[in-house]
Amino acid sequence: xxxxxxxxxxxxxxxxxxxxxxxxxxxxxxxxxxxxxxxxxxxxxxxxxxxxxxxxxxxxxxxxxxxxxxxxxxxxxxxxxxxxxxxxxxxxxxxxxxxxxxxxxxxxxxxxxxxxxxxxxxxxxxxxxxxxxxxxxxxxxxxxxxxxxxxxxxxxxxxxxxxxxxxxxxxxxxxxxxxxxxxxxxxxxxxxxxxxxxxxxxxxxxxxxxxxxxxxxxxxxxxxxxxxxxxx
Amino acid sequence: xxxxxxxxxxxxxxxxxxxxxxxxxxxxxxxxxxxxxxxxxxxxxxxxxxxxxxxxxxxxxxxxxxxxxxxxxxxxxxxxxxxxxxxxxxxxxxxxxxxxxxxxxxxxxxxxxxxxxxxxxxxxxxxxxxxxxxxxxxxxxxxxxxxxxxxxxxxxxxxxxxxxxxxxxxxxxxxxxxxxxxxxxxxxxxxxxxxxxxxxxxxxxxxxxxxxxxxxxxxxxxxxxxxxxxxx
DNA sequence: CGACCGATTGATGATGCTCAATAAGTGTGG
DNA sequence: CCACACTTATTGAGCATCATCAATCGGTCG
Numbered sequence: 255x256x257x258x259x260x261x262x263x264x265x266x267x268x269x270x271x272x273x274x275x276x277x278x279x280x281x282x283x284x285x286x287x288x289x290x291x292x293x294x295x296x297x298x299x300x301x302x303x304x305x306x307x308x309x310x311x312x313x314x315x316x317x318x319x320x321x322x323x324x325x326x327x328x329x330x331x332x333x334x335x336x337x338x339x340x341x342x343x344x345x346x347x348x349x350x351x352x353x354x355x356x357x358x359x360x361x362x363x364x365x366x367x368x369x370x371x372x373x374x375x376x377x378x379x380x381x382x383x384x385x386x387x388x389x390x391x392x393x394x395x396x397x398x399x400x401x402x403x404x405x406x407x408x409x410x411x412x413x414x415x416x417x418x419x420x421x422x423x424x425x426x427x428x429x430x431x432x433x434x435x436x437x438x439x440x441x442x443x444x445x446x447x448x449x450x451x452x453x454x455x456x457x458x459x460x461x462x463x464x465x466x467x468x469x470x471x472x473x474x475x476x477x478x479x480x481x482x483x484x485x486x
Numbered sequence: 487x488x489x490x491x492x493x494x495x496x497x498x499x500x501x502x503x504x505x506x507x508x509x510x511x512x513x514x515x516x517x518x519x520x521x522x523x524x525x526x527x528x529x530x531x532x533x534x535x536x537x538x539x540x541x542x543x544x545x546x547x548x549x550x551x552x553x554x555x556x557x558x559x560x561x562x563x564x565x566x567x568x569x570x571x572x573x574x575x576x577x578x579x580x581x582x583x584x585x586x587x588x589x590x591x592x593x594x595x596x597x598x599x600x601x602x603x604x605x606x607x608x609x610x611x612x613x614x615x616x617x618x619x620x621x622x623x624x625x626x627x628x629x630x631x632x633x634x635x636x637x638x639x640x641x642x643x644x645x646x647x648x649x650x651x652x653x654x655x656x657x658x659x660x661x662x663x664x665x666x667x668x669x670x671x672x673x674x675x676x677x678x679x680x681x682x683x684x685x686x687x688x689x690x691x692x693x694x695x696x697x698x699x700x701x702x703x704x705x706x707x708x709x710x711x712x713x714x715x716x717x718x
Numbered sequence: 719c720g721a722c723c724g725a726t727t728g729a730t731g732a733t734g735c736t737c738a739a740t741a742a743g744t745g746t747g748g
Numbered sequence: 749c750c751a752c753a754c755t756t757a758t759t760g761a762g763c764a765t766c767a768t769c770a771a772t773c774g775g776t777c778g
Contacts, residue, residue, distance in 0.1 A: 298712050299711070299712055317628045317631070317632065317712075318632070319628065319632040319633065319708070319710060319713060320632070320633075322632050324628070324631045326624070326627065326628070326631075337617070338616075338617035338618075338620045338621050338624075339617075339621075341613055341614060341617040342614065342617045342618065342621070344621070344718055345711075345712070345718060347621055347624050347625060347628070347712055348624070370610065370613065371610065374606035374609060377606060377609040377610045377613055378602065378603065378609045380613045381573055381602065381609055381612045381613050381616060382573060382574065384570075384616040384617055384620055385569070385570035385571075385573040385574045385616055386570075386574065387620050388570045388616055388619050388620045388623060389570050389571070389574070389576070389579055391620060391623040391624055391627060392558070392570075392579050392580070392623055393579060394627065395558065395623060395626065395627050395630070396549045396551065396556070396558070396579070398627070398630055398631065398670075399549070399556045399558075399630065399670050400549065400550070400551040400552070400554050400556055401551065402732095402733070402734090403733075403734070404733095429756075429757095430756080430757070431756070431757085438630075438631050439734075439735095440734075440735060440736085441756080441758090442734090442735075442736085442757090442758080442759085443734060443735075444757095445757060445758050445759080446734095446758085446759085449758090449759095460742090460743085460757090476551070476552050478551060479531070479577075480530050480531055480549075480577070480579055481551060486576055486577060486579075634764090634765070634766090635765075635766075636765095661724075661725095662724080662725070663724070663725085671766075671767090672766075672767060672768080673724080673725070673726090674725090674726080674727085674766090674767075674768080674769095675765085675766060675767075676725095677725060677726050677727080678726085678727085678766095681726090681727095692725090692775090
């Protein structure tokens with residue numbers, strides 16, 4: 255991996271505090287690779303040979319059972335994913351697929367574990383990172399169990415508006431069917447729910463959403479810190 | 487905290503590899519406390535002042551939104567809980583309530599973070615622990631999104647039978663209404679689902695469940711490693 | 719005994735899924 | 749550039765799942 259590429263990930267919180275030697279050791283055997291859209295990076299159940307870091311593009315993490323499929327998470331740059339599997343040397347719980355053309359850095363899991371075993375700063379950074387991941391999944395699980403489809407969609411739209419900078423109109427980051435799966439609903443119900451949100455000032459044209467009356471939408475969505483604040 | 491009590495938690499994987507001095511530092515300001523049933527230990531949103539370790543009894547972790555409540559997890563001894571909040575010095579995402587008379591060890595979160603900052607072995611142990619917690623929630627989330635109520639109940643019963651030693655009859659660990667909430671269903675639907683499982687050889691008398699034809703139940707439940715194996 | 723709480727059951731309505739059809743958009747190859 | 753195939757989004761109809769409300773039963777505990 256060249257220096258221009260290592261620089262792209264050096265600033266990640268999991269690497270920030272580690273010393274240069276340890277970071278170099280991590281990067282020595284790393285791959286940088288660009289994938290086209292719709293490529294399966296790995297599948298549920300496979301051994302976790304690499305810690306993945308998404309540098310550009312988008313990746314979906316999905317899960318399967320008995321012929322059904324759901325989207326668990328949509329990863330956006332720059333961030334690592336499947337850290338837990340790497341650390342525990344355990345099989346992936348989720349499959350990963352590129353949503354669009356994506357550039358990834360792959361760190362051999364064995365190297366990550368070696369550095370983790372010897373570099374205390376890295377270990378501490380991983381604890382904070384994993385604690386954050388854990389809390390993220392807990393919030394997502396609360397969202398699923400405590401809200402119905404429309405409420406989840408309303409909160410999702412509010413969140414996306416914030417991520418997009420707060421303007422009334424913004425573009426959805428991925429296909430609606432994937433958002434539907436992420437929110438635990440079918441594409442059909444997603445479509446109907448979006449239409450029902452018209453009552454609350456939400457309109458859509460293709461992938462573009464417009465929130466005319468945010469206050470009204472917030473009254474329905476009732477976002478709370480302990481579910482919807484990504485910082486906490 | 488007396489030595490007889492520290493011994494109860496010294497064997498936990500998160501403490502196993504740390505040296506005695508660091509462990510002593512952790513325990514110096516620790517409390518040991520016994521709580522009656524139905525006591526709220528802490529509430530969602532409060533600062534996480536103590537890392538909790540359940541030594542005896544049972545504790546439920548629950549979550550609330552807009553007047554609704556759900557059970558996220560039922561903790562059984564000996565295990566720590568809300569580790570992620572402690573590490574990140576963040577508010578609790580879940581409330582905790584004793585289910586039955588319970589004995590807890592409370593380690594001041596500040597001490598945990600101090601030792602964590604200086605003891606590499608402890609930091610590494612926490613990484614492994616948190617990675618395991620993360621994977622647990624991911625599995626639980628897959629369970630919720632990919633299975634319907636009856637399927638979740640069937641898998642739950644299979645799991646409980648294994649935990650209880652594998653005998654055809656076993657006793658549920660907590661009230662049915664709490665299991666229902668844990669599985670994302672109402673008490674009423676739990677009751678009906680249990681009755682429907684009669685078709686698959688499941689009968690119940692109060693809190694005692696009998697699985698007459700495990701194979702038949704497994705055919706319905708379709709347990710898989712990547713959701714149901716607690717070891718992975 | 720009587721009050722209370724949990725479990726169960728039935729009736730009903732809300733929510734969400736499946737299937738099918740159509741419209742709209744995308745990309746490919748001629 | 750257009751025709752075509754393919755995919756996604758949308759809409760409707762019907763059905764399955766799940767929640768709510770109400771009533772009853774049974775056990776527990778003061």
